[in-house]
Amino acid sequence: MRLHEYEALDIFEQNRIPVPRRAVATSMHEALQVAGEIGYPVVLKAQVLVGGRGLAGGIKVASTADELKDLAEALLSSEIKGLPVRKILVCEKVEIAxxxxxxxxxxxxxxxxxxxxxxxxxxxxxxxxxxxxxxxxxxxxxxxxxxxxxxxxxxxxxxxxxxxxxxxxxxxxxxxxxxxxxxxxxxxxxxxxxxxxxxxxxxxxxxxxxxxxxxxxxRLPLPDRIDRIENPIERRGREIGVSYVDLDGDIGLISSGAGLGMASMDIIGQRMKPANFLETGGGITADLLYKCMELVMMKPDLRAIFINVYGGINPIHEGAKGVVRYIHEHKVKIPIVAKALGNRQEETWEIFRSGGVHVVTEAATEKAIDRLYELVGA
Amino acid sequence: MSIFIDDSTRVIVQGITGRIGSAQTHWMLEYGTKVVGGVTPGKGGTSVEGVPVFDSVEEAVRETGANASAFFVPAAFVLDAFLETIDAGIKFIVVVPEHIPVKDVVKMRSYAMEKNVFALGPTTPGVLVPGKGKIGIMPASLFAPGRVGIISRSGTLSYEFAGILSEAHVGQSAVVGMGADPVVLKNLADILEVFQEDEGTDAVIIVGEVGGEQEEKAAGFISRKMNKPVAAYIAGRYSPQGKRMGHAGAIIRGASGTVQGKHEALRAAGVEVLDTPIHVAAWAKKHKLR
Known part of the structure; x- marks a missing residue:
């Protein structure tokens, strides 16, 4: 978990590392008050969890209250590399030798x-x-x-x-x-x-x-990491215990491993665009894959879903039950292709087929993506 | 004589009484692995899948002659159990669990190196030697005996490559999951060395991932020490760039572990870089592997 600069500075200070006088502001008025206490000039720093912030315009110097008003206003209504600036750190400007x-x-x-x-x-x-x-x-x-x-x-x-x-x-x-x-x-x-x-x-x-x-x-004395995730689908993913990364395509993905998920995205990306990355890890249950279907379907305008899972540590037959329950309850219309191999694979295929899922039984993910490509009529 | 697992391999399962430990003991036994005991402190004297359970590794080793271990211990207890296992004299350990703090892995790796222990993981599916046995969680149906070695950072992708090869009637000498964590107990180059020296292996496939520098360092080993054909696939070309914020890693590495950088390093070492997993079948055919 990445901490905000102001959180890290507090921890550094508690551990006797010298740091500048500073305070966090969420509005122009707060910034004005802090700067008044510190004394001008002050440095305003956007608190966003992304590297290269300075070069992206997230750090400004204000020499007067008037300057500060404009700069704080502008920073607090801006985005840095796609992330909204909700807080700024107002710092004393030190002389640098x-x-x-x-x-x-x-x-x-x-x-x-x-x-x-x-x-x-x-x-x-x-x-x-x-x-x-x-x-x-x-x-x-x-x-x-x-x-x-x-x-x-x-x-x-x-x-x-x-x-x-x-x-x-x-x-x-x-x-x-x-x-x-x-x-x-x-x-x-x-x-x-x-x-x-x-x-x-x-x-x-x-x-x-x-x-x-x-x-x-x-045990950091800080807000929970889930609150730090800006994207609502990614936040929901963290809540149910899977890794979800939102992408700009329209092919949904559920995979049972990070490597398999990355390779699936690479293969989908050869001809189509993945809507997300989703990796379950080793904790698949019927309930978890039901929730994964909910999660993937939160994204509007999906053209298809690809499920790529292995039964090594995971009971994939249980997972298939969750997917099929979701399909029946929500009357899913878009095509779903599943490649599921490993322990209890035949049983898993039967369950998937009972929900109208297109099952691919070959080992290569490329074959499954070929099938998916045919189905979306691209 | 096969590598990693042979007729003398006697495995204990740590955390055998847990849900995953007991299920995986079943699959390991079914594949013919000699699982001779299990360890769960406080559950000594019971049995799981017909295998006796002990309170300590020391006792399990004394009573069963075990020389290898598979870990299904909750992440928070892995460091303690790992040190106990090394002190009990076990020289081959597979650490399956994920989410072990890096600080713990650093200590585990250091102690394993000091005591000359071969350990895989964390976050590994373990190792499978087709027809001989498996230590870990690999699903047996995808593998076939043969002469191609596979080393993978990802568990699921090791299954994918073995499955594609088996379908193309190309078998495997051993399939090794090296673990998906930032710090692993055994680096890629060290595992390559085992395959290079193995008479039962004719060629090796590396299944890597974006990030880190395992593949770049392995390329150095390959150009210096390997004469067997090597192919490599690196997953993550389409993955969004991480929101990296620190510089220290990039400074000491001098590069950021991109897919392209790995491809270049591997090609320069004479490795055949596969654009997509299914191409491994054609590569195996070209080298007449079986």
């Missing part, structure tokens, strides 16, 4: 936590990684050994920093690592980490993504 980058992630290939630092922070950090790799240093943490401050000190010395900066910066690294550990972060990032004119450091931005699988034990 230098910008650094500090990031934590889990290196998936080595399976180790990694800390990345750079003496050139800012929006073009990935470009710096390519063009000036000597300005970037990274250190992998051995899981059985853990983190110690000397690791940061040697990392920073490799970047040629002087001792006055190494001490405060290695403190921030240790604090960020603690945040990452405590909140089970997949990503914890400060970009930029700025050097103030007095030599102190401050995190003027914060990214924190918590491992979804750890949410039940991390």
């Amino acid at each position: 230098q910008e650094f980058y500090l990031g934590f992630t889990i290196d998936s290939y080595s399976g180790k936590p990694v800390i990345v630092v750079s003496t050139e922070g800012g929006v073009l950090i990935e470009e710096t990684a390519r063009s000036a790799p000597e300005k970037i240093a990274a250190i992998h943490i051995e899981p059985t050994f853990g983190y110690y401050p000397y690791l940061s000190r040697s990392l920073l010395r490799r970047l040629g920093l002087n001792q006055q900066l190494i001490t405060p910066w290695s403190d921030v690294i240790g604090q960020l690592y603690n945040v990452a550990l405590r909140y089970e972060a997949l990503i914890a990032e400060i970009n930029p980490l700025v050097v103030l004119p007095n030599g102190g450091l401050m995190a003027v931005d914060a990214v924190l993504e918590v491992d979804d699988s750890a949410l039940s034990r991390v």
